[in-house]
Amino acid sequence: MRGVGEAMGAITIVNALVTGVGSAAGIALGARAEVELHPAGSRERWDVEVEEAARTPLVVSALGVALNRLAPGSSGTGRLAVRSEIPPARGLKSSSAVSAAVILAVARATGAEVPVVEVARLSAEASREAGVSASGAFDDALAGLSSGLVVTDNRSGELLRTDELGRDLEVALVIPAHEHRPSPEWAARFASRHAEGRAAVDAALAGDWPRAMRLNSELVERLMGYDYARVRRAAEDAGASACGVSGMGPTLAALAPRARAGAVADALSSVEGDRRRVALSSSSYDRGTGP
Secondary structure, X not given: OEEEEEEEEEEEEEOHHHHOEEEXXXXXXXXXXXXXEEEOOOOOOEEEEEOHHHOOHHHHHHHHHHHHHHOOOOOEEEEEEEEEOOOOOOOOOHHHHHHHHHHXXXXXXXXXXXXXXXXXXXXXXXXXXXXXXXXXXXXXXXXXXXXXXXXXXXXXXXXXXXXOOXXXXXXXEEEOOOOOOOHHHXXXXXXXXXXXXXXXXXXXXXXXXXXXXXXXXXXXXXXXXXXXHHHHHHHHHOOOOEEEEOOOOOOEEEEEEHHHHHHHHHHOOOOOOEEEEEEEOOOOOOOOOOO
């Protein structure tokens, strides 16, 4: 029994740590998981070997959640390999992409037909269990399995709104070298600004995602100590539809029409880091292959 799962990273429109409601859009940076399972009724549990380079608490958690939910009562041996091109701990949703890819790979290997929303919910459960996300990042996982933008209630696992962002938009990224600490360490600080975060949520729910991204970034910058206001304005002057901190940073992301993406990327040049231009993701849920 073999299954392959792929999920994409994402950029933040609204950070869910503030109010519990989050919004994100998938980008074309991906994670891929491949699993082989060999059922054996005589075993008491699954004993799946995870490649050493990929054996993190998150991957182990995602594998356990997937097997418990998608193959209950079964047992056997197997092997899991995971690859990701998403820089970790930089605000580009690498954890959500990896856990979603693992869960989707197990679903394909076992023949389980799992709705995309449920894959994202299981990913959020694994992220909370592993301690890498305070909110579970349901919005990030769902964005990485979908096209366009999603708005979700991460407390209830409910999808509130989807929006297409347009085929002409491209994403300019600046990815600084330093990493952020895990979100559970920041949860109380973010939640204390619930009232301020409501305006960004209301804008996202109304479909005004550029305003939502700007308001969210202004708040996250104050909480995290980033000084991005000037460069965000420069990006908007160069033609960006919106620009802001992704996740808890340090990555800065700008969405721009393709014809202006080069100028927008140049406008971000005062921020030190790896510079990339990537497409928004199309739906990745159907890219995996089954047995």
